[in-house]
Amino acid sequence: MPPSRAHIRATVEAYLNRHTEERDTLDGLLAVLDSTKEPSSRATLPGHVTCSAVVINRHGRVLHISHRVTGLTLCPGGHIEAGDRTLLAAAVREACEETGLRPGDLSLTPQFLDQPIDVDVHDIDANPAKGEAAHQHFDIRFAFHLTAEQPPELTLQDEEVAGAQWLTYADVRSPTLRAKLLDAKPHGLDGRPEPVSANALIHDGAGRYLLHLRDDREGMWEPWVLALVGGKRSRDDANLEATLRRELAEEVPGLEPTGLMPFAVQEATSVDGLAVPIAVYTGHWSGDAEAVDLREGVLLTWCTVDMLHRLRLSPGLEALIRRHAAEHPAAKEPPDGTGLADQAPPATGLNIAGIHPNLHNDEDRITSAETAASSGRRHTEPVDVHLLLRRETAGGPQVLLSRRAGQVYAAGLWHLPSGHLDGPHEDVVTALIREAREETGVVIDPADVRAAVTVHHRSPGGASRTGHFFEVRRWQGEPQIAEPDVCDAMEWASLDALPTGMVAYCRAGLDAYTADARLAVHFQLPGDTVAFDPAADRLRLVPDVTGGKDPNGPDAAVAKFAEQAVGRIARWTDTSWARENRVWRADGVQGGTWYVKVHQNGRFHNREVRGLRTWAPALGAAAPRLIAVDEALRAVVITALPGRPLHGAVLAPEQETMVFHRIGALARRIHQASPPRPAPADSGPAAAKADRHLAAARPHLLPGDEEFVRDVVRQAKDLPPLEWVETHGDFQLRNILHDPDTRTAENEAEDSGPSVAVIDLERSKPGPAVRDLVRLSDAWHGRPDLLAAFLAGYGRSLTPAEQARLVIDAALDSVSAIAYGSTHADPELVERGRRTLARLRAEHDNSPSPAGEPW
Numbered sequence: 001m002p003p004s005r006a007h008i009r010a011t012v013e014a015y016l017n018r019h020t021e022e023r024d025t026l027d028g029l030l031a032v033l034d035s036t037k038e039p040s041s042r043a044t045l046p047g048h049v050t051c052s053a054v055v056i057n058r059h060g061r062v063l064h065i066s067h068r069v070t071g072l073t074l075c076p077g078g079h080i081e082a083g084d085r086t087l088l089a090a091a092v093r094e095a096c097e098e099t100g101l102r103p104g105d106l107s108l109t110p111q112f113l114d115q116p117i118d119v120d121v122h123d124i125d126a127n128p129a130k131g132e133a134a135h136q137h138f139d140i141r142f143a144f145h146l147t148a149e150q151p152p153e154l155t156l157q158d159e160e161v162a163g164a165q166w167l168t169y170a171d172v173r174s175p176t177l178r179a180k181l182l183d184a185k186p187h188g189l190d191g192r193p194e195p196v197s198a199n200a201l202i203h204d205g206a207g208r209y210l211l212h213l214r215d216d217r218e219g220m221w222e223p224w225v226l227a228l229v230g231g232k233r234s235r236d237d238a239n240l241e242a243t244l245r246r247e248l249a250e251e252v253p254g255l256e257p258t259g260l261m262p263f264a265v266q267e268a269t270s271v272d273g274l275a276v277p278i279a280v281y282t283g284h285w286s287g288d289a290e291a292v293d294l295r296e297g298v299l300l301t302w303c304t305v306d307m308l309h310r311l312r313l314s315p316g317l318e319a320l321i322r323r324h325a326a327e328h329p330a331a332k333e334p335p336d337g338t339g340l341a342d343q344a345p346p347a348t349g350l351n352i353a354g355i356h357p358n359l360h361n362d363e364d365r366i367t368s369a370e371t372a373a374s375s376g377r378r379h380t381e382p383v384d385v386h387l388l389l390r391r392e393t394a395g396g397p398q399v400l401l402s403r404r405a406g407q408v409y410a411a412g413l414w415h416l417p418s419g420h421l422d423g424p425h426e427d428v429v430t431a432l433i434r435e436a437r438e439e440t441g442v443v444i445d446p447a448d449v450r451a452a453v454t455v456h457h458r459s460p461g462g463a464s465r466t467g468h469f470f471e472v473r474r475w476q477g478e479p480q481i482a483e484p485d486v487c488d489a490m491e492w493a494s495l496d497a498l499p500t501g502m503v504a505y506c507r508a509g510l511d512a513y514t515a516d517a518r519l520a521v522h523f524q525l526p527g528d529t530v531a532f533d534p535a536a537d538r539l540r541l542v543p544d545v546t547g548g549k550d551p552n553g554p555d556a557a558v559a560k561f562a563e564q565a566v567g568r569i570a571r572w573t574d575t576s577w578a579r580e581n582r583v584w585r586a587d588g589v590q591g592g593t594w595y596v597k598v599h600q601n602g603r604f605h606n607r608e609v610r611g612l613r614t615w616a617p618a619l620g621a622a623a624p625r626l627i628a629v630d631e632a633l634r635a636v637v638i639t640a641l642p643g644r645p646l647h648g649a650v651l652a653p654e655q656e657t658m659v660f661h662r663i664g665a666l667a668r669r670i671h672q673a674s675p676p677r678p679a680p681a682d683s684g685p686a687a688a689k690a691d692r693h694l695a696a697a698r699p700h701l702l703p704g705d706e707e708f709v710r711d712v713v714r715q716a717k718d719l720p721p722l723e724w725v726e727t728h729g730d731f732q733l734r735n736i737l738h739d740p741d742t743r744t745a746e747n748e749a750e751d752s753g754p755s756v757a758v759i760d761l762e763r764s765k766p767g768p769a770v771r772d773l774v775r776l777s778d779a780w781h782g783r784p785d786l787l788a789a790f791l792a793g794y795g796r797s798l799t800p801a802e803q804a805r806l807v808i809d810a811a812l813d814s815v816s817a818i819a820y821g822s823t824h825a826d827p828e829l830v831e832r833g834r835r836t837l838a839r840l841r842a843e844h845d846n847s848p849s850p851a852g853e854p855w
Contacts, residue, residue: 002040002080003087003412004405004488008049009033011087011140015116026119029138040080047121047136051087052077053095054117054143054177055106057151060191061166062181064173065098068162073173077139083500085412085531088114089272091142099164100155103273104527106144107193110233111184117143118177141177145193147275195265195279198244199230201320202257204286207330208302209321211311212251215297224382225463226303227314228280229255240279251296257283263324266316269460271410271530282324312379315462315526384467385432386418386509388452389442389479391492398492399510400479401499402439405488410530414493414502416509418467428468436472439483440490443476453512457505458523460530469509496591500532507532508539511589515570517541534567534590541568554584554596558635562586562596565628565637581762585640593640595624597762598633604762605634607729611764612638615673615726622666622757641757643739647732657789659738660780662756664793667731670758671769676723679768690812696819700830701837705815708841712811719808720801722768729763731772733779770798770806774813777806778832781839811840 012033016023023030028047037044052075055063066073076095084090092103108114118141126134146152154164169185172178181189188194202210211226231247233240241260248255260283268276289300303311305325308318389400401414419435421428433444452471458464481487493499495514498507505522512520519542528536553559553572563569570589576582582598599605612626624638651659690713694706728735739755780786791797798806814836821829 002038002082002084003090004403005033005039006405006488007086007412008039008140011116012119015119015140018115022119025121026138028121028136029119032138042079042132045133045135047138048079049087050077050079050137050139051084051090051094052139052141053091053106054141054181055095055099055101055146056109056143056189056191057146057166058149058191059166060185061168062172063095063099063151063164064167065156065164066162068160073165075141075174075177077141081500083531085272085410085501087116087140088142089412089531091140092144092272092274095144098157098161100157101152103529104269104275105147105152107147107275107277108196109143109145109189110194110196111187111189112143113196113233113235114142115235116140117184118174118180120174120176143189144274145191147193193275193277195233195240195277197230197232197268197276197278198240198247199228199266199278199280200244200248200257200260201228201263201280201282201324202255202285203282203324203328204302205284205330206286207304207325209304209324210285210289210300211303211313212300213298224465225312225314225461226301227317229300230278241281244279244281252292252294252300255285255287255292255300257285259284264320266320268315269527273527273529280320282328312463381463382465383421383428384418384465385421385428385435386416386467386469386506387432387436387440388416388469388471388510388513389436389440389475390471390473393492393494395494397495399495400440401491401493401502402481402487403489403491404486404503405484406486408486410503412501413531414499415506416469418506429470432468432470436475437482439487440479441477441482442479444472445474448472448474453509453517453520455505455509455512455520455522457508459505460524460526460528462526464523467505467509469513471513496587498591502532503530504528504532504538508537511539511568511570512541515541515568515589518544537567537590539568539589552584554582554598558596558598558630558633561628561630561633561635562594562637566592566594586637594627595638595640596635597638598635599762602634605631605636607764608760608762609636611726611728611761612636615670615764616761618673619666619669619758622669622755623761624759641737641739641759643737643755643757645734646736646738646756647734649733649738653785655740656783657785659756660786660789661793663736663776664790664795666736666756666758666793667769667772667790668794670728670731670772671725673726676725677766679721679724690815693812693815693819696823697815697833700818700822700834701815702834704841705837708837709811709815712808712840715804716808719804722770722801722805724766725769727765727767727769727771728758728761729765729767729771730760730775731758732775735760768802768805770802770809773798773806774809777810778836778839807840807844810836814840 012026012029016026029049032039032044032047032049038048040049042048053063054075057063063076064073065076076098077091078094078098080087080090081093084093092106095101095106096103109117120139120141122137122139124132124135124137126132151166156162156164167173169178169181172181204210210229212229213226214224229248229251230244231251233243234246237243237246240262244260248257260281262279263282264280266278266280268278270276289302292300294300305322308321387400391398400417402417403414404411417436417439419431419439421431422434426434429446429449432449433446436442436444450471450473452469455467455469456464457467479490481490491499495510498510504524508520508522521540521542522538524538525536528538552574553569554562559569559572566586566588568589569586571587573585573587574583575585575595581600581604584596586594586596588594597608599608609626609629612624616623617625621641624641627637627639629636646659690709694701694709698706735758737757737759739757776790780790814833817829817833817836821827821831821833
């Protein structure tokens with residue numbers, strides 16, 4: 001989902017509080033926010049919200065790009081998309097898409113932080129080609145510094161961007177933005193990145209350092225780790241020391257370290273991937289940590305350098321403390337009884353976070369603190385429960401998602417209803433039922449809870465946790481938003497079409513669930529975003545004890561080849577015909593469907609690959625697209641097409657004629673995919689194979705069949721050669737898909753109608769056009785209206801020579817089918833061959849000729 005109306009309004013109102021003189025100018029934007037329309041939707045007229053990034057380099061110049069369509073030179077920016085968490089995130093995404101920058105190349109400016117530098121209104125001309133009327137863009141602009149000394153090389157989005165240039169503030173094209181930049185320059189907006197957060201490294205001069213255990217809740221960055229006290233800069237802070245003192249007063253009132261001095265600048269990463277420089281100040285304080293009035297977090301505690309390896313610390317903190325300890329040796333020993341290691345009560349062990357739960361050994365005996373310490377580091381981590389409230393619909397299974405809102409972790413992102421255990425008294429099923437009632441209002445019977453998957457997760461900040469995902473298909477009550485302060489939307493989402501803008505941890509659990517996994521590991525890396533990013537998918541499925549491959553899927557080598565091409569496969573479905581190549585439908589864990597085919601021989605493999613690479617692209621959506629090829633495996637991965645095979649389909653007569661018109665148009669497009677060429681010498685009907693096929697088929701032939709076939713074949717020598725074109729080679733109803741819900745014009749009015757597409761190209765090769773009518777002609781037997789519809793779509797009638805060649809090829813194909821089917825126990829093939837042969841005999845009365853009418 002795009003940024004909420006509340007988020008956009010709050011951003012705009014904060015901007016207008018600083019620029020009250022612009023309220024009249026932004027009346028149109030305020031009217032959109034007051035309406036019921038989606039403010040960021042392209043369809044919202046007479047105007048909608050867009051976002052831009054004002055990227056400033058170390059020389060105080062602003063990045064501009066030239067748009068191909070409009071010819072305008074502007075800052076990178078554009079429309080908001082459904083996956084954008086915030087307006088700021090939309091600006092970052094647009095800048096990266098259009099210029100090739102990475103989010104980590106950018107940092108916020110202290111002058112504007114995460115608030116807009118400018119909001120501009122500009123007119124957009126009508127675009128009849130896109131059906132767009134003239135309208136306005138309310139462009140919300142955010143300022144960023146480049147983190148690198150030299151601007152990185154840009155990789156422009158060629159489809160939309162013609163060039164890029166860096167302009168001085170005075171040359172910036174937008175008058176309103178130019179004025180804001182020039183006004184901010186005397187206040188330090190010079191292009192050089194500065195810290196936008198401040199932390200305190202507090203020590204007592206005796207080798208102890210004060211650490212803050214953050215809350216174990218998702219609203220915290222790096223929850224449940226030991227970190228420094230501090231926080232983000234605000235626009236009202238005069239400087240970074242003022243930021244730090246304000247944060248100390250808010251978090252730990254009464255704790256006032258002396259001698260605050262700048263010590264270091266740390267680099268962190270924001271939820272949106274931006275670089276976040278943090279100024280670290282050192283200060284001296286030696287009070288009682290337990291007596292401090294702690295307003296945020298779990299506890300304050302002292303630690304020493306020799307304890308660091310046993311603690312879960314925020315990234316980079318251990319190195320920072322060790323550096324300070326090396327540069328400022330302790331002047332005296334720490335007071336007795338005040339160190340973290342001494343704070344454990346009897347018969348307990350110290351865990352990584354500094355909390356002292358009872359530890360039990362394998363025999364469930366409480367161990368002593370000394371035993372726990374001697375066994376090494378004890379690691380604990382939070383336990384989550386996640387609700388997969390599932391319902392079945394005609395369109396497939398759906399799960400309930402909620403969108404996080406307010407001052408919580410991952411605000412604006414979709415997530416499953418979830419939460420933590422309240423304490424050691426609560427088991428995971430009880431916690432799930434409680435969280436479901438608190439967040440959605442539904443009542444769940446414990447007997448209806450099913451274990452789905454367990455995910456071991458690590459956040460980009462380094463904190464890990466274990467999540468238990470439970471499936472529930474029966475409940476009481478209608479799901480609704482029961483906690484509006486932390487949730488602003490709740491929707492059912494299809495499992496095969498999950499929304500963008502999801503929490504990566506939650507998405508990992510859903511992908512593992514869809515893949516029928518029981519255990520998964522999802523360890524994110526520093527720099528990864530909290531929001532799901534397919535390019536940084538860290539999910540790893542752990543096999544069950546049953547081990548082996550999916551019984552419905554291909555062997556391991558083919559599965560590996562397919563997943564290298566399209567990503568992890570959640571479900572394999574064998575769609576092979578018994579006598580044919582092996583084919584599987586592959587449904588991806590991130591959505592999307594492909595087909596994986598392993599050919600039974602090199603000839604079929606080469607023909608299919610050649611067809612997919614040569615004439616199939618000319619058909620566009622009417623043919624599969626080749627994704628990957630493995631010659632050694634004789635395997636291909638191709639796209640899936642909508643629709644079902646026409647083989648066995650029951651259509652109304654008027655539908656049938658429309659469909660056959662489309663089939664004729666499809667055949668024409670195949671045959672016109674390349675210019676026709678003269679037939680090679682000795683390329684007439686395969687008469688030489690007639691004896692071999694007749695011998696194998698003889699036990700299944702009726703009296704007179706063999707004589708008829710031989711009479712037909714003898715006439716082949718009198719036929720003139722036919723031009724060669726690209727052919728499908730197995731053009732029959734089972735290889736033609738029909739999608740009644742899609743209508744295409746293919747730029748030609750006569751082709752309009754229900755969509756049809758062709759699949760299975762393994763018999764594709766150049767040949768006469770009638771090669772593709774041999775097996776299709778059975779479909780219009782006794783239905784001259786279908787033949788007429790096909791020829792109308794094809795654009796011409798067959799020549800007398802083509803009609804005669806069709807009879808010959810159909811006769812040879814019929815005995816070939818009978819011969820193959822009888823030796824390979826395929827009764828359908830035998831019956832098809834006998835049916836075709838009987839039809840040919842009845843229509844031609846044993847006397848075909850080049851001028852005959854085979855219909």
